Amino acid sequence: xxxxxxxxxxxxxxxxxxxxxxxxERALLERLGRPRLSRDHGVAAPxxxxxxxxxxxxxxxxxxxxxxxxxxxxxxxxxxxxxRAPAALRIAHGVVARADGASAALADAALESFLVGPGxxxxxxxxDVRLLEQLADAVQGAVPAGPPARARARTSxxxxxxxxxxxxxxxxxxxxxxxxxxxxxxxxCYNYAANIRTDTYAxxxxxxAAMFASMLPAAMRAAALADALDDAPARNRCxxxxxxxxxxxxxxxxxxxxxxxxxxxxxxxxxxxxxxVDNAGQPIxxxxxxxxxxxxxxxxxxxxxxxxxxxx
Amino acid sequence: xxxxxxxxxxxxxxxxxxxxxxxxPSWSVAAARARVVIxxxxxxxxxxxxxxxxxxxGYRGCWLRAPDGTSWVAANGLAALRSxxxxxxxxxxQRAFEDAIxxxxxxxxxPPGVRAGARRSPPRA
Numbered sequence: 001x002x003x004x005x006x007x008x009x010x011x012x013x014x015x016x017x018x019x020x021x022x023x024x025e026r027a028l029l030e031r032l033g034r035p036r037l038s039r040d041h042g043v044a045a046p047x048x049x050x051x052x053x054x055x056x057x058x059x060x061x062x063x064x065x066x067x068x069x070x071x072x073x074x075x076x077x078x079x080x081x082x083x084r085a086p087a088a089l090r091i092a093h094g095v096v097a098r099a100d101g102a103s104a105a106l107a108d109a110a111l112e113s114f115l116v117g118p119g120x121x122x123x124x125x126x127x128d129v130r131l132l133e134q135l136a137d138a139v140q141g142a143v144p145a146g147p148p149a150r151a152r153a154r155t156s157x158x159x160x161x162x163x164x165x166x167x168x169x170x171x172x173x174x175x176x177x178x179x180x181x182x183x184x185x186x187x188x189c190y191n192y193a194a195n196i197r198t199d200t201y202a203x204x205x206x207x208x209a210a211m212f213a214s215m216l217p218a219a220m221r222a223a224a225l226a227d228a229l230d231d232a233p234a235r236n237r238c239x240x241x242x243x244x245x246x247x248x249x250x251x252x253x254x255x256x257x258x259x260x261x262x263x264x265x266x267x268x269x270x271x272x273x274x275x276x277v278d279n280a281g282q283p284i285x286x287x288x289x290x291x292x293x294x295x296x297x298x299x300x301x302x303x304x305x306x307x308x309x310x311x312x
Numbered sequence: 313x314x315x316x317x318x319x320x321x322x323x324x325x326x327x328x329x330x331x332x333x334x335x336x337p338s339w340s341v342a343a344a345r346a347r348v349v350i351x352x353x354x355x356x357x358x359x360x361x362x363x364x365x366x367x368x369x370g371y372r373g374c375w376l377r378a379p380d381g382t383s384w385v386a387a388n389g390l391a392a393l394r395s396x397x398x399x400x401x402x403x404x405x406q407r408a409f410e411d412a413i414x415x416x417x418x419x420x421x422x423p424p425g426v427r428a429g430a431r432r433s434p435p436r437a
Binding site: 188189190201250251253267268270272275279291292294295 | 331335367369371372
């Protein structure tokens with residue numbers, strides 16, 4: 001037997017998949033451990049039906065019939081036996097789940113990022129190494145420094161499909177913002193978008209004594225420009241310097257989003273924790289198409305130049 | 313935003329989790345009015361579900377807080393009592409408790425439609 005590992009990420013194209021056996025299979029099974037799957041402990045995998053990364057599928061399959069593979073498998077089996085393979089499991093967002101809904105937290109917290117990352121078993125199966133880098137970043141919640149872009153393999157067909165990677169954008173740091181205390185409660189969507197903690201529930205324009213006087217888009221835009229945010233074209237493109245943010249208004253309030261290094265957008269609903277999904281629970285590829293409740297009107301896209309913007 | 317209720321006991325407070333950029337509205341509630349709201353909570357059936365946290369942008373629920381720090385929250389068809397001694401969750405499918413809290417808001421504090429929207433919002437599984 002062997003294990004088929006598949007990253008469930010694409011919608012139209014075939015998902016990257018690879019069959020591992022022998023030493024790689026044993027290593028994977030060891031890291032997976034023997035999770036105590038249950039439907040009663042409140043750990044549930046995220047819903048599978050959404051666009052973007054949905055998890056990693058691990059299935060037991062018949063051994064690759066090639067002679068080399070059979071030799072490897074035989075050597076593996078003879079070397080102290082093998083761990084019991086799961087029939088079919090899905091790993092997503094730190095949770096391992098069976099098709100019937102039974103789930104458990106992953107014992108090895110780094111396993112998921114390893115599986116989807118450029119150092120994992122899918123390295124040769126993904127159409128572009130950048131896909132694996134982005135997936136690893138998203139799973140880890142942090143973006144490691146990577147090699148220069150020119151050193152990477154490029155395929156133009158894939159580049160058009162993947163979210164753009166924004167090297168100057170802030171990291172995804174939920175542990176820092178979502179402290180349940182002073183940081184989380186004292187900083188709102190504007191703080192988060194600007195990536196500046198003030199603990200003052202920052203209001204556009206207040207630092208420049210030019211706070212907005214209404215929820216009209218023009219008023220909010222003027223206030224943001226007064227804080228030294230730069231006007232940007234309404235395009236979902238990473239700026240060369242700084243990072244991209246977008247503002248929307250409802251009749252009663254404003255709301256900001258920021259573009260992450262992964263190319264996806266995140267936000268902070270008021271004093272609540274930061275999140276990388278919209279009101280429908282979907283990853284935010286473009287805030288203009290996200291479920292934003294009543295924040296219907298786009299004020300505009302802006303660039304936050306680091307060290308230049310002042311908010312209060 | 314904190315709005316004085318005029319005739320209320322300033323130690324009782326209520327508020328709505330509503331905004332993202334602006335500060336959420338909160339207001340003081342008269343002690344007698346708060347006791348009426350708590351009676352609505354006590355009449356609700358117990359629930360085995362977990363804390364009724366609402367997420368996302370837009371209206372996410374409301375709260376009531378007593379002078380001793382005990383608080384009640386309501387969102388998504390659930391209501392919960394939180395104190396140093398216990399947490400207690402109850403079903404609020406008809407939004408009676410949630411609406412009772414929102415009804416304590418002075419005129420003009422909540423945008424029009426918040427109470428009606430809270431009653432219409434689907435319960436969270």
